[in-house]
Amino acid sequence: MGVQLPTAFVKRMEQLLGDEFEAFMAAYDHTPHAGIRVNTLKISVEAFKAISPFELRPIPWCDTGFYVPYGTKPGLHPYYHAGLYYVQEPSAMSPVELLNVAQGEAVLDLCAAPGGKSTQIAAKLQGSGLLVTNDISADRTKALAKNVELYGVRNAVVLNESPDRIAYAFPHFFDKILIDAPCSGEGMFRKDEDMAKQWENHSVDKCVVMQRDILRVAASMLSDGGRIVYSTCTFAPEENEGMIAEFLEAHPDFDVVPAPSGTGFASGHPEWVSEAVAAAHPELRGTARLWPHLIEGEGHFIAVLQHQGSRTATADNQRGMADSFERDGSVVRDERALNIGSDRAHKKQRLSIKEAPMANGKGRSATGDYKRNGKGMDGESGKGTNARGSGNNKSSSGKDAAKWDGRGQYDVLESYPYFVQEQLEASFAGHTVVYGDRIYQSPLESHRLDGLKVVRPGWFMGTDKNGRFVPSHPLAVALRPSEAVRSINLSSSDTDAIRYLKGETLSIPAQRMTLQNEAQPKGYTLVCIDGYSAGWGKWQDGMLKNEYPTGWRWTSV
């Protein structure tokens, strides 16, 4: 056996499993299973199967999940950088499948970093409804935000909060809540030897206290008739059936939905907590245990908790959600100071949401004056015209047309809709939110985020640089090629794709560009790999200047 298992853990498993113990231990002689989940926000499963560089074998409990041979390195392929799949342990794909997310719903992923399950939820929502994704660790929310962005999620709010504070802001709000709880990690010993080494530090008792606290508040955030899925990657009964027994005692208006058959999942063991618990809650046998000796995946536990429903449902407009996030493009006037912060000091920062043209540019100023400081959209001084596709957005009136907000500041919302109108073939739903110099499209009204530590209030569209809108990388990766007036396609089998991902400038003749609506080749260009967006470049005179952000670049040789 390759893994050194803690003695106390082995003893306990022997006691619990009896005849099955030998088969359980034999599983540690096998290599763990590797998986990827196709990101259906960017590509259909069928289309991915047709271009997959890896041998794929379906995972029985997840339509979008596939085993890849052990030793495959899916993180080292251009498709990974284009967000076409998420590398995920196969068992970890099961909780979201049981959450039963429907389009248009409001979903909370409470313990979300680094974001595997959040990206899976986002794919189920397909840009509709709302995903609030949260983690209590500020450090881990950085990876969470990056993954939400890499996978082209448009409708997520990323928080760094305690469950209590979220519950205060969102009482009975969410249709679905996922609690992928912090746990002692026993189910991951085969995959991650460090978990076995750290087992004593993540002692079961400590985890039980955290889990109890998280479950206690989750129910108060659930809407009438909503569903909570609680999952762990541990075998300890106290963290699994024991925790759900406590929850059911405190919440008699919830039922356990039995796990589906035909997946290889085994039933829960309430008798491992106590005979009394087994007698009081036989329904706990309907929870699911995923065993490494019974399925091709690591150890997991899942409980599906369905609220019976009695209260009056809350209408979306009372929840402050944009009506149908994909379709509606409302922008609100609201200039309150909100207490949002992504920094440790959690200091008061100003988030202003201003009345602005719709993000599809339809409400653009009659004069067309968006030029600031004498600079056009691409930062060059006064060369361009106002025609679509010039890349320079000089005022049609010819005078310096900086827009002031009446308090002696530039109105940052002037250049953004202009960029959308000139450079994109898309309209965006939700509320336009300005946070410092960063512009977002948010699926929520701003007051919903009052007092919360917000890492991302929505989809990060770009930055205002003294009146110039600079489009963000997350904007690019979430766009379909048809949504940009200028795009260039690189082949994944060509060295140019890797060179682009490494940050190099490329030589690209104008004939290789795809141009829509009479756009000129010069300007921001959506760079695609085999037809899937990967980032921005700026084309001029046969050269594609690289806009791929430093922190995202391909670093291996």
Ligand SMILES: C[S@@+](CC[C@H](N)C(=O)[O-])C[C@H]1O[C@@H](n2cnc3c(N)ncnc32)[C@H](O)[C@@H]1O
């Ligand atoms: C099992 S991991 C989540 C993995 C994640 N769901 C995924 O699929 O990528 C558990 C997470 O819970 C977070 N956590 C721990 N205590 C928490 C709390 N009280 N509230 C919210 N998150 C918490 C940890 O920081 C950790 O990132």
